[in-house]
Amino acid sequence: MRLFRSREVVGIAADALDFALEASAETHPNEYMGLLRGEEARRVGVDRDGYVVTDVLIIPGTVSDPYSATVRNDLVPNDFHAVGSIHSHPNGVLRPSDADLDTFGSGRVHIIIGSPYGPDDWEAFDQSGEVRDLDVLDADLSDPESFFDFTQDDIDAELDR
Template identity: 65%
Template sequence: MGLFDRLFQRQGVVGIARDTIDFALESADDTHPNEYMGMLRGTPAKHLGMDQRGYVITDILVIPGTRSNPVSATVDSNMIPNDMRSLGSIHSHPNGVLRPSDEDLGTFTSGTVHVIMGAPYGRNDWRAFDQHGEYRDLPVLDVDLEDHEEFFDFTQADIDAELRRDK
């Protein structure tokens, strides 16, 4: 465990939420034949009612300005949030190969989990790797995730009130 992890008591990743990996596989299929790319974020397992330490991967952030084609995806690293919930990356290989390329290994420097999904993007068409490109176990967990739809539930009056608060 590095100094940063010890200082902030960062815990390991205990798994990925089933809804999260299902969302990622569906997104990769929708993006096919281009690569899909996102960043993994987590929620403390205790916040999900689990009796263990560590994080569960619950969110995938698609970074603004991400460009992709059938052989690569490029993310503007300045747009990637750097916080305690950032756990790694996820991307697809439209050719179906479930192992990191040399280019992938060069991007595995941030985070501890990197997921590669391969066509045809079925439930078992993905693998997790550590920052060195070594396979790692990543259990799929059936956890209840919060519904974030209320985030988009606002009116013009709510916007006006927020703008007045900022002045």
Template identity: 65%
Template sequence: MGLFRSSEILGIAESALEFALAASEEAHPNEYMGMLRGEDASNLGLDRDGTVLSEVLVVPGTKSNPVSAEFKPIHAPNDLSAAGSIHSHPNGVLRPSTADLGTFSRNHVHIIIGAPYGQEDWQAFDRDGEEIELPVLDIDPPEEEFFDFTQEDIDRELREEDNR
């Protein structure tokens, strides 16, 4: 069955889209580029089969200028939940270029964000470069535990040190 219960993309988390819009505006006049991480809808409390685009992954070493953005595939995160790509077009054109189409076959969905980077200044495409509807979902991605200890653990450790 694969990583996700269904490969159907149900939508993009509002927080992921907002991050990408802000990053695109900050990168202007250069292009912005990132990868989209997918999360099984059931892990987000949705009672549906499918995948939600939940986060934008920033790829180290991405090079960009006003007409392109690229990264070496070796620098891409080794992340099995990668489900798509997202990048900006500082000229505001919400259509894939020939170069964009050459990379679209690698994932399920691709989003282009255009200047001036507002809530309506983006369009999603399938791997063939055809426009698709992609709902924006008001969901909270699950919190990932970066550290495997809590504040209680720290306090306990400090008390033990004081008692030594």
């Protein structure tokens, strides 16, 4: 039995990638930027060791134009599930710039999405900016609407803890 699970990111949930592709297209001609969150693969129905990217976090106050996107670091949540970053290049270039590499210090995977934002218009990189494999996986993600599925009794029970 292994005491520690792999912190390797083994893939991205298809739904998370679809969200990022759509958000990139909607943000065009400006760059899009978000942070990646992951869950243990087995928790989302993937029979592999490691983590699967399950969410793309949009950080308030992110500023973007056709050439760059900047996240306000003071608004980034302290999140143990953070695994990397994702951003778009409206010019379609699927390789990191020097400025991109400066942001790759945190996280194990960084994704660049290029125009025209189709299913194959993206590339994954490691912290050094080297291309890395990242499988697109069918993962059992919770329904985002379930976040709002609670009653006053649930709130009262939580407050009584």
